[in-house]
Amino acid sequence: MTNALEIKSLSFSYPDGRQALNSVNIEIKRGERVALLGPNGAGKTTLVMHLNGILLSDDGEVKVAGINVEKNNLFEVRKRVGLVFQDPDDQLFMTTVRDDVAFGPANIGISGSELDERVNFALDQVKMQDFADRPPHHLSFGQRRRVAVATVLAMKPDILVLDEPSSNLDPASRRELAEILLSLDVTIFMVTHDLPYALEICPRAAILNDGKIVADGSTRELLGDDELMTSNRLELPFGMHLDHIPHHR
Amino acid sequence: MGEIQSHISVGIYExxxxxxxxxxxxxxxxxxxSFVLVVVLTPGYFFQAHLSYALIVISLLIWNKVPLGLIRKRLIIEIPFVLFAFFLPIFGTDPRIDFFGLRLSEPGLWAGWNILIKATIGVMxxxxxxxxxxxxxxxxxxxxLKFPKLLVQIMSFMIRYTVVVTEELKRMAIARESRCFEAKGPKQWGVLARSGGALFIRSYERGERVHMAMLSRGYTGQLPLTTRQISSRQDYINGTLLPLVAVAVILIWSVFLK
Amino acid sequence: MKIPQMHIPDGFINAPVSVLFLAISAFFVFLALRGAKNQLDEKVAPLAGLAAVFIFAMQMINFPVAAGTSGHLIGGALAAILIGPWAGVLAVTVVLIVQALVFADGGLTAMGLNVFNMSILATLGAWYIFRFLQKILPKNRIGFLSATALAAYLSVPISAIGFTLQFALGGTAAITLDKVLVAMVGVHSVIGIGEAIITVLTISAVLSVRKDLVYGASNSKVSLIK
Structure with missing residues (x-):
């Protein structure tokens, strides 16, 4: 079986010379849920941009469901990678929730009743079916984040990539989103510096710092390694201890 | 939010x-x-026709329960042209006639009336x-209606992001006011314009991020609008009603006045 | 009191001239659609869309003058210099269409007239004035901002001349044209001062932080930063 995601010695420098990624390697199997941890400026978002070819590097290799991410098959790649951006206002650019969820599937040639089904299916998965005809600005932030997830679920991606999914969410929305993510039958690659959230959702984690993967393993073990945490500017919120967080469901 | 009009942010659909x-x-x-076009085509001195149009418009306003406050607000938009309409009888060309004790230009009076009634009907x-x-x-x-697709897309983005950007503008105004800023006169324009500059940068960068989000979901230049609104023959017949009534108004009055 | 914007309502100019300008404006918008696509590819829609929101938001800011009165921006020159003439025309046009359709501001049958004055004359006109001045003025920050100021200033009376032209062709004959021309251009020559100041201040604010985003500065090699 092919891996959902394969990155081999990927390096990338911005035009101004700043090196953002330095020989990154990671493999994610189908059905896995993996967190990518790292402090601000570690290169997390840059890595995410490589997953669907918004950024392309000639140094290294990115494969999604066995397909090479390169200029001439971006369409195939984007069909398979569902990218959820940090700010749902960037992701939700249409005037109603329904149009927005339909945007992706319509671009890959789905129309008519099949398109309606896709939209309903995706909204159902994030429990937003009652909001289909609302304009996005009438939704709460947490609801918008969930619709943002639906916009890519509607494309039935092979891998769901989330950039800081818990940012700006109140505790209830945060829990609701976690429940939704855990209920999905899809490979998840989640970029975050919210460690409890990573632990709750992803059994496996990798740490990116200074453009390099410095650790890859069980999330609980990584978070338990104090030295590793400190040297990568990662820490649990004040007063929280690993033992407070229940083992994975 | 002293500096910003706030009524605009949500649009006026009910x-x-x-x-x-x-x-x-x-x-x-x-x-x-087409109704408005017929109104504009009707000469201003065709008094009876315009009063009939006004009646139709008022019935439509009542029937569709357009709120009075909204009507009042929209009429303010007309002010410069209303002023213009009032100046016309004073500065207009001869001949002059007595109008409630004033020597006013007769063509000017007609022209002023023409502007007022048509503009008001148009706004309504x-x-x-x-x-x-x-x-x-x-x-x-x-x-x-075969508007260029790209133009419709740009409009769609404008409609989607008006609230987002005006919210940003309001937050900036609050941040300024929280630090005791008060815009009293041209001296403060620099600060306001710098906020404007910052707003441009934010908007531009949002545009780029939106573009990225679109590319991620396979954007190829099309923005699909999903509803398949089905228009029946009855709809088309209903649609012609309004302009037909306007034309009927002209015909009936022409016959009647002969 | 806030001075409202001059969006021509229905019936101010007769129907044939309104329709004529609808056609003229449509032609220019067609050119702008082509020009902007060449400039920005499929990025046009989101960028021009957000620029339209920006112009719309800028028009909402009240710039206090004195004694409770305030003016505000028209934004044609600002749009052209920031995002380029064609994308600028599209942004301003969309602002006008949305204002007429969604906010009932500006007559539906007068759309062509308004788009012609504000989007074609004020925006495209400001751009060509700006480009011309950029050639003859010193190629530094002062020169750049002077070109900006003059272009923004002139865009306002030019737009008023457009209005007068439309009035001459399809307005009421009840008033002599010279009176309209003098009044319109006179008033707008004053309003233009505000337009110029606000435009320069806003553009120089953007220049200082993100010169790369200012289309009008994109081919200048000298430093425009303070």
């Missing part, structure tokens, strides 16, 4: 039901447009259109 309300948007736009009809049609349906309508 959800209610009648057949006019539910007319497919492209038919409704065409219908309102636009108001009826926008308060009975959701913004998104207006876009669908324009697309069906």
């Amino acid at each position: 959800h209610r039901h009648n057949w006019f309300h539910e007319l497919p948007s492209h038919i409704k736009i065409a219908s309102v447009f 009809m636009s108001l009826i259109l926008s308060s009975t049609t959701p913004q998104r349906e207006l876009l669908v309508g324009l697309e069906k």
Whole structure:
């Protein structure tokens, strides 16, 4: 079986010379849920941009469901990678929730009743079916984040990539989103510096710092390694201890 | 929010039901447009016709329950032209006539009336259109009326992000005011304009991020609007009603006045 | 009191001239659609869309003058210099269409007239004035901002001349044209001062932080930063 995601010695420098990624390697199997941890400026978002070819590097290799991410098959790649951006206002650019969820599937040639089904299916998965005809600005932030997830679920991606999914969410929305993510039958690659959230959702984690993967393993073990945490500017919120967080469901 | 008008942010659509309300948007736009065009074509001195139009418009306003506050607000938009209309009888060309004790230009009076009545009917009809049609349906309508797709897309983005950007503008104003800033006169323009510059940068960067989000979901230049609004023959017949009534008004009065 | 914007309502100019300008404006918008696509590819829609929101938001800011009165921006020159003439025309046009359709501001049958004055004359006109001045003025920050100021200033009376032209062709004959021309251009020559100041201040604010985003500065090699 092919891996959902394969990155081999990927390096990338911005035009101004700043090196953002330095020989990154990671493999994610189908059905896995993996967190990518790292402090601000570690290169997390840059890595995410490589997953669907918004950024392309000639140094290294990115494969999604066995397909090479390169200029001439971006369409195939984007069909398979569902990218959820940090700010749902960037992701939700249409005037109603329904149009927005339909945007992706319509671009890959789905129309008519099949398109309606896709939209309903995706909204159902994030429990937003009652909001289909609302304009996005009438939704709460947490609801918008969930619709943002639906916009890519509607494309039935092979891998769901989330950039800081818990940012700006109140505790209830945060829990609701976690429940939704855990209920999905899809490979998840989640970029975050919210460690409890990573632990709750992803059994496996990798740490990116200074453009390099410095650790890859069980999330609980990584978070338990104090030295590793400190040297990568990662820490649990004040007063929280690993033992407070229940083992994975 | 002393510096910013706030009424604009949400648009003025109100959800209610009648057949006019539910007319497919492209038919409704065409219908309102042609009604106003007939009004504009009717000479100003055709007094009776214009009073009849005014009656039709008032009935439409009442029937569609357009709120009075909104009507008042929209009429303010007309002010410069109202002033112009009032100046016309004073500065207009001869001949002059006595008008309540004033020597006023007769063509000027007619021209002023012509502007006032037509502009008012126009504003009211636009108001009826926008308060009975959701913004998104207006876009669908324009697309069906063969407006360039790209223009409709740009409009769609404008409608989607107006609230987001005006919220940013308001937050900036609050941040300024929280630090004791008060815009009293031109001395403060620099600060306001710098906020404007910052707003441009934020908007531009948002545009780029939105573009990225679109690419991620396979954007190829099309922005699909999903509703498949089905327009029945009855809708088209209903749509022609408004301009037909306007034409009928002209015909009936012409015959009647002969 | 806030001075409202001059969006020509229905019936101010007769129907044939309104329709004529609808056609003229449509032609220019067609050119702009082509021009902007060449400039920005499929990026046009989101960028021009957000620029339209920006112009719309800028028009909402009240710039206090004195004694409770305030003016505000028209934004044609600002749009052209920031995002380029064609994308600028599209942004301003969309602002006008949305104002007429969604906010009942500006007559539906007068759309062509308004787009012609504000989007074609004020925006495209400001751009060509700006480009011309950029050639003859010193190629530094002062020169750049002076070109900006003059272009923004002139865009306002030019737009008023457009209005007068439309009035001459299809307005009422009840008033002699010279009176309209003098009044319109006179008033707008004053309003233009505000337009110029606000435009320069806003553009120089953007220049200082993100010169790369200012289209009008994109081909200048000299430093425009303070």
